[in-house]
Amino acid sequence: MGYDLHFNVIWRNWDKLWGGLLLSLELAVLSIGIGIVIGLTLAVAHVSGNRWVRGAIATYVEAIRNVPLILLVYLVFYGLPQAVDIRYGATTSFVATLSIYAGAYLVEVFRSGLEAIPQGQLDAGRAIGLTPWQRFAHVRLPAMTRITLPALSNTFISLFKDTSVASVIAVPELTWGAQWINLNTFRIVEAYLIATAMYLVTGYVLLFLLRRLERRFRIARHA
Amino acid sequence: MTEPLLAIRDLSKSFGTVQVLKSIDLSVNRGEVVSVIGPSGSGKTTLLRCVNFLESYDGGSITIDGVEVGYDEGRKPRGERALARMRAETGMVFQSFNLFPHLTAAGNVMLGLIKVRGKSKAEAHEIALHWLDRVGLSHRADALPAELSGGQQQRVGIARAVAMEPKILLLDEITSALDPELVGEVLEVVRGLAAEGMTMLMVTHEIAFARDASSRIVFMDAGTVAAEGPPAEFLATADDHPRLSAFLARFRASHF
Numbered sequence: 001m002g003y004d005l006h007f008n009v010i011w012r013n014w015d016k017l018w019g020g021l022l023l024s025l026e027l028a029v030l031s032i033g034i035g036i037v038i039g040l041t042l043a044v045a046h047v048s049g050n051r052w053v054r055g056a057i058a059t060y061v062e063a064i065r066n067v068p069l070i071l072l073v074y075l076v077f078y079g080l081p082q083a084v085d086i087r088y089g090a091t092t093s094f095v096a097t098l099s100i101y102a103g104a105y106l107v108e109v110f111r112s113g114l115e116a117i118p119q120g121q122l123d124a125g126r127a128i129g130l131t132p133w134q135r136f137a138h139v140r141l142p143a144m145t146r147i148t149l150p151a152l153s154n155t156f157i158s159l160f161k162d163t164s165v166a167s168v169i170a171v172p173e174l175t176w177g178a179q180w181i182n183l184n185t186f187r188i189v190e191a192y193l194i195a196t197a198m199y200l201v202t203g204y205v206l207l208f209l210l211r212r213l214e215r216r217f218r219i220a221r222h223a
Numbered sequence: 224m225t226e227p228l229l230a231i232r233d234l235s236k237s238f239g240t241v242q243v244l245k246s247i248d249l250s251v252n253r254g255e256v257v258s259v260i261g262p263s264g265s266g267k268t269t270l271l272r273c274v275n276f277l278e279s280y281d282g283g284s285i286t287i288d289g290v291e292v293g294y295d296e297g298r299k300p301r302g303e304r305a306l307a308r309m310r311a312e313t314g315m316v317f318q319s320f321n322l323f324p325h326l327t328a329a330g331n332v333m334l335g336l337i338k339v340r341g342k343s344k345a346e347a348h349e350i351a352l353h354w355l356d357r358v359g360l361s362h363r364a365d366a367l368p369a370e371l372s373g374g375q376q377q378r379v380g381i382a383r384a385v386a387m388e389p390k391i392l393l394l395d396e397i398t399s400a401l402d403p404e405l406v407g408e409v410l411e412v413v414r415g416l417a418a419e420g421m422t423m424l425m426v427t428h429e430i431a432f433a434r435d436a437s438s439r440i441v442f443m444d445a446g447t448v449a450a451e452g453p454p455a456e457f458l459a460t461a462d463d464h465p466r467l468s469a470f471l472a473r474f475r476a477s478h479f
């Protein structure tokens with residue numbers, strides 16, 4: 001008795017999984033990209049802003065961090081178009097949701113990175129006559145990047161896993177591909193085993209590449 | 224006319240309700256080396272930081288080459304861009320080096336040359352190598368600050384400041400974070416700059432060095448200039464000044 005594993009059906013539908021994996025990566029890259037813009041902008045606003053700005057940013061961060069991602073996905077995809085006159089596809093909707101979600105986590109990452117820079121280095125930048133923008137670009141940002149890169153890598157890898165939530169609104173990413181195979185061939189174990197393996201391998205490869213990148217950043221560089 | 228290069232007149236500065244500088248008058252002529260000594264908390268660092276407006280001041284004036292440092296003609300605080308231009312004219316060397324950790328020794332010297340002085344990368348690199356050579360570090364040009372000893376880092380700090388060709392160099396206890404055996408190499412660089420006519424205002428705890436290298440010594444106490452004069456005279460008459468002689472006595476007791 002028991003369940004015989006038949007992987008043939010998986011290979012026949014391989015494009016669903018492979019295409020799904022590529023879309024998952026694409027979703028993660030887009031979301032971390034937009035999330036970095038949101039996070040960095042708000043972190044700078046937080047560091048240099050007044051009480052009200054800081055309050056507004058803290059509210060956003062807390063709100064997003066305390067709501068499960070899957071609910072945010074439903075709210076943006078089903079709820080928002082009901083409330084306001086706006087239309088978008090499932091993929092766009094998911095990228096927007098995951099970006100806002102990533103942004104909330106990255107504000108904290110960037111904020112602590114910006115605050116970790118010793119005042120003396122900023123003073124040194126002022127003393128040689130750098131303007132505020134130059135100090136930001138050439139003193140704060142590089143120092144912050146070195147401090148935050150590991151946290152940024154970790155965020156990217158967990159975003160990559162979080163893209164599986166997109167399956168609930170039928171975005172054809174990896175988990176959705178596995179579901180499709182399950183529904184159409186009833187090979188549930190094979191489909192999810194292979195999908196799991198694909199998440200694992202991709203996650204390890206990403207981690208390896210990002211750690212190498214971090215090391216690169218620590219190596220000597222001219223102005 | 225021999226207007227002093229740096230003229231500080233009736234300068235006052237408070238942090239909150241605490242007044243840390245009280246009607247300071249001090250001038251530094253071109254080519255002069257003026258050393259500032261005094262007990263901890265007497266306002267030496269604050270004074271130096273006011274000169275390049277890393278700290279704002281409340282009353283009085285600071286002029287370099289006749290131009291008020293932090294305020295325009297209507298005594299409105301200068302904008303950040305104008306301040307940046309003013310600051311490029313004064314070099315500063317810090318007690319804790321404050322090198323940019325992501326840049327090499329050469330990169331640290333080059334940053335201001337490229338971004339502030341508008342030099343090309345190649346020009347800036349050449350100037351950086353020249354100054355690193357002057358402080359005895361041309362062989363370490365590609366090292367990151369973390370790979371350098373304290374004395375080497377501080378010499379890069381000096382090269383970074385002087386490469387900008389400032390009108391005046393401000394030095395704040397630049398050897399007090401160093402192990403004793405590294406102090407000499409840094410003071411040697413400063414001595415060389417003094418010999419070449421670099422104008423300097425330096426806070427120091429190295430009384431012997433102040434005596435040998437400076438044109439004048441200033442004793443600050445509780446936010447005021449309590450005594451000043453050429454080194455020999457200054458030290459000879461120290462006994463007439465109870466606070467100064469107490470400071471020197473305490474100083475000698477703890478340092479020798």
Ligand SMILES: Nc1ncnc2c1ncn2[C@@H]1O[C@H](COP(=O)(O)OP(=O)(O)OP(=O)(O)O)[C@@H](O)[C@H]1O
Pocket residue numbers: 238243261262263264265266267268269270
């Ligand atoms: N940013 C600041 N905010 C509030 N008070 C300050 C600040 N910086 C300095 N002070 C105070 O101003 C006074 C003068 O400090 P300053 O650092 O100028 O002294 P100093 O003579 O350089 O002392 P030291 O020899 O210890 O370096 C001290 O009482 C100090 O606590």
Ligand SMILES: [Mg+2]
Pocket residue numbers: 267268269396
């Ligand atoms: Mg001090």
